[in-house]
Amino acid sequence: MPLTREPNLEDPDGLYAAILDAHADLSESESMALNARLVLLLANHIGDEAVVREALALARQSIDAAASR
Amino acid sequence: MSDVRDIRFRHRRSADQDRGAPQHHPIIIVGAGPVGLVAALELARKGHRSILIEKKTNLSDGSRAICWAKRSLEIMDRLALGDVLTGKGVTWQSGKVFFDRRRVFEFDLLPERAQRRPAFVNLQQYYFEHFCIEAAARSDLIELRWQEEVEGFELTEDGPLLRVATPVGHYRLTADWVIAADGARSQIRRSLGLPFQGRVFADQFLICDIKMRMERGAERWFWFDPPFNRGRSALLHKQADDVWRLDFQLDATADREVVTDPDSVGRRVREMLGETVAFSFEWISLYRFQSRRLQRFRHGRVLFAGDAAHQMSPFGARGGNSGIQDVDNLIWKLDLVLRGRAPEALLDSYDFERIHAADENLLNTTRSTDFIAPKSPISRAFRDGVLALAATEPMARRLVNSGRLSVATCYDGSPLNGPDGFATDECPATRPGAAAVDAPLADGWLLDALGSGFVAVCFCREQASARAFQRARGRLEPALPLQNLIVTDPIACARYGAERLPAYYLFRPDQHVAARWRQPEADGVTGALARASGGAPLNA
Numbered sequence: 001m002p003l004t005r006e007p008n009l010e011d012p013d014g015l016y017a018a019i020l021d022a023h024a025d026l027s028e029s030e031s032m033a034l035n036a037r038l039v040l041l042l043a044n045h046i047g048d049e050a051v052v053r054e055a056l057a058l059a060r061q062s063i064d065a066a067a068s069r
Numbered sequence: 070m071s072d073v074r075d076i077r078f079r080h081r082r083s084a085d086q087d088r089g090a091p092q093h094h095p096i097i098i099v100g101a102g103p104v105g106l107v108a109a110l111e112l113a114r115k116g117h118r119s120i121l122i123e124k125k126t127n128l129s130d131g132s133r134a135i136c137w138a139k140r141s142l143e144i145m146d147r148l149a150l151g152d153v154l155t156g157k158g159v160t161w162q163s164g165k166v167f168f169d170r171r172r173v174f175e176f177d178l179l180p181e182r183a184q185r186r187p188a189f190v191n192l193q194q195y196y197f198e199h200f201c202i203e204a205a206a207r208s209d210l211i212e213l214r215w216q217e218e219v220e221g222f223e224l225t226e227d228g229p230l231l232r233v234a235t236p237v238g239h240y241r242l243t244a245d246w247v248i249a250a251d252g253a254r255s256q257i258r259r260s261l262g263l264p265f266q267g268r269v270f271a272d273q274f275l276i277c278d279i280k281m282r283m284e285r286g287a288e289r290w291f292w293f294d295p296p297f298n299r300g301r302s303a304l305l306h307k308q309a310d311d312v313w314r315l316d317f318q319l320d321a322t323a324d325r326e327v328v329t330d331p332d333s334v335g336r337r338v339r340e341m342l343g344e345t346v347a348f349s350f351e352w353i354s355l356y357r358f359q360s361r362r363l364q365r366f367r368h369g370r371v372l373f374a375g376d377a378a379h380q381m382s383p384f385g386a387r388g389g390n391s392g393i394q395d396v397d398n399l400i401w402k403l404d405l406v407l408r409g410r411a412p413e414a415l416l417d418s419y420d421f422e423r424i425h426a427a428d429e430n431l432l433n434t435t436r437s438t439d440f441i442a443p444k445s446p447i448s449r450a451f452r453d454g455v456l457a458l459a460a461t462e463p464m465a466r467r468l469v470n471s472g473r474l475s476v477a478t479c480y481d482g483s484p485l486n487g488p489d490g491f492a493t494d495e496c497p498a499t500r501p502g503a504a505a506v507d508a509p510l511a512d513g514w515l516l517d518a519l520g521s522g523f524v525a526v527c528f529c530r531e532q533a534s535a536r537a538f539q540r541a542r543g544r545l546e547p548a549l550p551l552q553n554l555i556v557t558d559p560i561a562c563a564r565y566g567a568e569r570l571p572a573y574y575l576f577r578p579d580q581h582v583a584a585r586w587r588q589p590e591a592d593g594v595t596g597a598l599a600r601a602s603g604g605a606p607l608n609a
Binding site for chain 1: 455465
């Protein structure tokens with residue numbers, strides 16, 4: 001199954017806020033630590049390594065695109 | 070046993086040195102470390118004479134390689150040295166991993182019991198060498214030349230030419246075949262100007278062997294970021310004679326003189342093990358490592374093995390073990406070539422298979438090193454994240470990487486592999502290319518029964534199928550130069566995918582699977598046997 005690129009959340013604004021809330025009061029390095037753990041937990045949950053790799057490539061692509069603008 | 074490290078091997082002037090012209094020998098092995106010694110012993114077992122040249126006068130300085138993996142022990146069993154190594158060494162198979170002050174992870178390496186050898190035996194390299202040298206002394210096919218150093222090496226039209234320095238002058242030798250087992254700084258590699266490329270790591274590690282009495286199991290203990298080595302790693306592991314290996318990761322810029330000073334090392338040891346610990350030093354050494362290999366391990370009639378061919382980080386115990394497995398792969402092929410039973414091209418498969426193994430080992434040790442010594446803030450964030458989660462989350466434990474410990478490489482894609490008659494994903498542990506998995510038989514062990522020639526084995530639970538198989542083999546392929554074996558023991562059948570249906574395997578002399586079938590046909594077996602011996606005609 002390819003990476004889901006269509007909207008897939010019931011309450012997108014709520015979840016977005018929850019992600020930011022999880023970072024509340026964290027220093028930059030603590031936020032980096034939180035993001036790393038989140039990636040590990042979610043990657044394991046997804047399980048399908050092809051999907052995770054596709055997401056990694058997409059995320060990286062959007063960074064590279066921004067850098068070359 | 071008095072201390073084997075005190076043994077000195079004296080140089081003895083060989084008759085070769087008194088001749089004017091270079092004397093010729095069929096096989097010269099350079100380097101009498103574990104790899105060179107095992108090569109000489111394997112050759113002798115198959116009836117081949119070799120000269121072994123070693124520049125030192127003593128065994129390995131310090132313990133160096135200490136973890137001998139199951140596959141290496143199985144190889145040493147064929148040399149009748151498995152018992153003495155296991156008996157002297159310390160058997161272990163489990164370990165603990167700590168992060169800061171907490172225990173986050175435990176492992177057990179041998180879920181499949183009922184095998185003759187354990188996952189690992191820890192034994193100082195000097196003992197491994199000592200037992201090999203004792204065995205070599207019992208053979209009249211091995212001549213060890215101590216305190217002789219290869220100072221020049223070239224490939225001439227007549228084959229390899231070695232210039233050898235001794236305490237009483239120089240002499241020259243020629244050979245049909247040279248096995249370069251002369252270590253990380255191989256003179257043969259340098260003389261031939263062969264590139265040795267890869268990655269260099271800046272991290273420094275301090276090895277310290279201490280002798281102490283400690284009531285603690287022979288487990289591998291690994292610490293990430295412990296209070297006694299903040300921000301870095303440490304390892305504790307037991308060896309023979311109450312000697313313990315301690316390994317501390319240090320700052321890349323730490324000064325050698327300062328950190329190896331016994332007072333300073335002593336302070337580290339007491340911080341790690343407690344102020345009251347009583348110990349004495351056995352060996353202190355500072356090391357850095359590189360991950361690199363030769364592009365080819367075979368250069369005509371020069372065959373590189375062990376550290377001379379590939380170097381890697383020590384995490385995973387893949388240096389010494391992969392060297393032993395290089396030799397295990399090489400010698401049966403060289404034997405067939407020397408006896409005219411296989412073309413020289415069979416040795417190209419040594420290149421393919423052991424480069425495949427080296428790449429697997431380099432990949433694993435490099436990944437371990439990146440986990441143990443993160444190179445950037447983000448890689449440290451992921452590493453520490455894994456360790457923090459591992460305390461409570463099973464999902465993270467599988468990601469903890471303090472060294473993926475050496476297991477035999479499966480030679481996937483090897484030109485020697487024949488057909489796999491099993492369904493996809495059926496019993497992958499014994500697919501073509503894999504090393505045989507041991508199992509108990511009614512009267513011993515499967516690996517002993519396989520021996521060290523080509524052997525065809527029918528695994529089947531039913532005596533009736535066994536008899537039918539035997540009749541079929543007798544009718545179809547009476548002339549194959551192949552040992553036959555029928556195995557009906559339940560554990561063995563389960564491990565080879567023959568619980569319900571019979572399975573038929575062809576094993577190579579190094580006990581790797583060459584091919585397997587559900588229903589063997591004569592052409593298939595004949596073809597697989599020819600393929601696994603380099604395409605030579607049978608019964609040549």
